[in-house]
Amino acid sequence: MSPSQLHKWSHDFCILSTVTFPRKKLLFAGTQDSRILCIDLRTYNLIHTIRLGALDGTNTRSSVLCLTKSKNEEYLFSGGADSLVRAWSVGGNTHDYSLAVKEMVTIYSLMDIGDIFSLAYIDELDLVVFGSQNASLLYVANVFKQNNLKKDYTMLPHLRFDKFFDSKGPQQQSTQPLADSFETLPSTISSLSLHDEESACQTLQVPSSNILPFAHNGFVYSIVKLESHRDTLPIYLDLKPDVQYIISGGGDGVSKLWSLHVDPADDQSVKICLVTELDNDEPVLTQFLEFPFLYVGLTDGLLKIWDLNTNQSVSTLQSDDPSDITSLAVCQDQIFASQRKGVTKFFQDDVYHWQGHQGSILSSEIICKSCTKNPYTRLVTGGNDGSLILWNITDLINNGQEDIDPIFHSHEATAKDRHNSWTATNLDNDHMLHNLSTLIHFQTVSRKADTRHLLEGRRCATHLQQLFYKLGARNCDLIPVHNEGNPIVYSAFSGNSRNVEKRKKIVWYGHYDVVAADMDYWNTDPFKLTCENGFLKGRGVSDNKGPLLAAMYSVAELVQNGELDHDITFIIEGQEENGSAGFKEALADNRYRFGEKIDWVILSNSYWLDDNIPCLNYGLRGMVNLTVSVTSDEPNRHSGFDGGVHREPTADLISIISKLQDDGGKILIPHYDDNIKPLSEKELAQLIEIVERAQLHESVTVDSLIAKWTKPSLSVTTMKVSGPCEPTVIPQSASVDISIRLVPGQDLNVIKQSLNDYLHSCFSRLKTKNHLSIKVLNEAEPWLGNPSNSAYQIIREEIGKEWNTEPLMVREGGSIPSIRYLEKTLGAPVVQIPCGQSNDKAHLPNEQLRMKNWYKMREILTRVFNRL
Secondary structure (H helix, E strand, O other): OOOEEEEEEEOOOOEEEEEEEOOOOEEEEEEOOOEEEEEEOOOOOEEEEEEOOOOOOHHHOOOEEEEEEOOOOOEEEEEEOOOOEEEEEEEEEOOOOEEEEEEEEEEEOOOOOOOEEEEEEEHHHOEEEEEEOOOOEEEEOOOOOOOOOEOOHHHOHHHOOOOHHHOOOOOOOOOOOHHHHHHOHHHHHHOOOOOHHHOOOEEEEOOHHHEEOOOOOOOEEEEEEEOOOHHHOOOOOOOOOOEEEEEEEEOOOEEEEEEEEEEOOEEEEEEEEEEEEEEOOOOEEEEEEEOOEEEEEEHHHEEEEEEOOOOEEEEEEEOOOOOOOOEEEEEOOEEEEEEOOEEEEEEOOEEEEEOOOOOOEEEEEEEOHHHHOOOOOEEEEEEOOOEEEEEEOHHHHHOOOOOOOHHHHOOOOOOOOOOOOOOHHHOOHHHHHHHHHHHHHOOOEOOOOOHHHHHHHHHHHHHHHHHHHHOOOOEEEEEOOOOOOOOEEEEEEOOOOOOHHHOOEEEEEEEOOEOOOOHHHOOOOOOOOEEEOOEEEOOOOOOOHHHHHHHHHHHHHHHHOOOOOOEEEEEEEOOHHHOOOOHHHHHHHOHHHHOOOOOEEEEOOOEOOOOOOOEEEEEEOEEEEEEEEEEOOOOOEEHHHHOOOOOOHHHHHHHHHHHHEOOOOOEOOOOOOOOOOOOOHHHHHHHHHHHHHOOOOOOOOHHHHHHHHHOOEEEEEEEEEOOOOOOOEEOOEEEEEEEEEEOOOOOHHHHHHHHHHHHHHHHHOOOOOOEEEEEEEEEEOOEEOOOOOHHHHHHHHHHHHHHOOOOEEEEEOOOOOHHHHHHHHHOOOEEEOOOEOOOOOOOOOOOEEEHHHHHHHHHHHHHHHHHO
8 A cells, every 4th residue: 555645746747856845844846847846844735836937938948957055044045957056045924824935036148058956055165956858067156245147038048049969950941030129128137037036137157167068978877975974974085174075866877975175276266176986887866865875766767875884786676667767766775766666665675666647757855754843754756747746755764663763863072073082981881871872773684684784884884983083093994895795984093102113002802793683583672772670772882883882982991081002903794693704804904003013903803601700711713604415407306206217416415424424523624633732731620611601511420521612623504505495395406605714724615625526426326317516605714813912911910800709711613704814914922802701692682781790891801001
């Protein structure tokens, strides 16, 4: 069912453009018959009509193709088929619902540019920029500040004859000689303005220096503004004062990012420069910007989403309606695309369509209830059937969410740009808790992510970038990864010591992505932070957003107190739960950022063994996860007809997998046990201490810890077959997933090759016509740190002071792929500091983190960073 109509207005001609003034509760609609309809959104009445051109001059009439406004809603701008841009002042009386609209400036070009398709007003520069039919970008600065404005109507395009776009051709005469045409101007001019108050309108010519010909190789259909606050700008921009940015889209299929800045030699002159291009492959008809994402409406029902922070294409969506996307409106990642047959709503990976008008929808805009205090979130659509409809889309937008997304509004009042930090007195634990709530809100699922998760991950990275700046970082960039997954957040804090050589260089590693959360098994909303009974609850509180924030606030506190001695760099990835896809390559490409020598790499991505005794981790097993498949050239078959006729993929697969271990569980892969480091007497003593001190389940013994932490393992985890999974169906293909855990001494590449050779050797002995394939899903090298180094000793002392007990020195059976990448690429030892307890339930329903642990982690790190 379509959303309900709140109101509908009918007109005799097409509605081509719309713009709303939410604070003034006004809606303006541009029509094909040279009118701008002015509607009061409180009474839904048409309270004013602006008529463009002279009543008795058909050549002065014009379709209103685009509308825009100033931020303060004092001015309305229109552009259209008359090649003019008009600027109107908008005022009125809120008590009697009257409206006063006065045309202030008419902007024209001596060049015949044809129709004006796109228009934007840059408030900071008092600048109008517009895109035209002849592929030009034109702009005029100081629109309302120029003193040399004049009423020279004779040069206006709609009064000029034999224009380029209306020419009879070089060999023909126009219907009216130019000299004669001026004789009719007095009577025509007298009727250009239909109201006495509009007679003061001034004309303003676009300087030839402000015309950028062939800005696109096609019509310039769209212009959107990129807000100039420095905490909402792409990282690759060279930020300068008084620089504003726009993105134009053209029929050539390219979106172009332009900078607009005042010429230092002439404060009346503005220069436009191309920054970057985004190739959409199809003509760009409309764009919508909700930083960091640019949504691009294309032909044939295609919608493309770009991450401006990394210059990467995030997703391409296809509407069920193959017609062109003519207008876009976006709210809380929910996309409303206007097309010939109605409105298509994209959200996550769902597509929802409803018939909106009797013809094509040509314009649209969302009015959020937060702007108007109206109980509904509304969508305005205008169509070529002459109708203008106000839809109630509250239920479509909310889906159980709050109307205002805290991602974009939580810190607007606190910092205006990326270089304004919070004061140190504000950086208390409650402040940290507030920011954790915002981080948990992001559904940053990286494995098998749908469209929403792809956007959420990048929004979270952008939020972290801004947060780092507000916490005092001197630099923060988003590093794209090769597989176009979530970007890496790189942030650097500088120590106070003037002697750079004496500063230690410390890298903190973490990740902001999470595993999926099945709502059916949670007691609370997993993506809404819940605090109860001394615990934080939500997906990611323990793994790894909570520990990450503790480290960030520790450094920020030192920076803002002027007490940070060493250089601290954060490297925060967004693909850790997806095997750190792309991290290794991105780290290698950006090694130069860290300097030549790194002293320590620190992370907190593990847990205590129980709920009482803190731990320090110095070892992890490696892993190889792979899929082994056997496939037949035959289709799925019936066991009654074909059983026993051919060798079957499932039987072949079981045969070779059974040869990986003997009956006693010994792994039979050649060279599997080579070079495994034996357990030292010191480590054995530590294991005995662990069993004695920690409150572990009775099944946990020294032998079980030896097996789990210091010995390799092989597990067959899943099995899949093709077909309907019926007992009588012989599958065409069968596969199993195998998870191998490795320990220090084992060579990852040797094990992979040996396994591959061994399975193929076993398979060849079957004399089968089926086919074997082996695919590595992800991998990680084993890691063994040095618990005797100075970093471990310092951290051990600080943990002891904070918790009044000696931490346990532990290893773990799990894997973190990035640790060995970091250790080898940065050439620095790694230290692992667990934050949470054994009952954190990371990756499980009802993930939690004890607040006491979290706060103490922050205190420990604040002292550790300067002692290292």
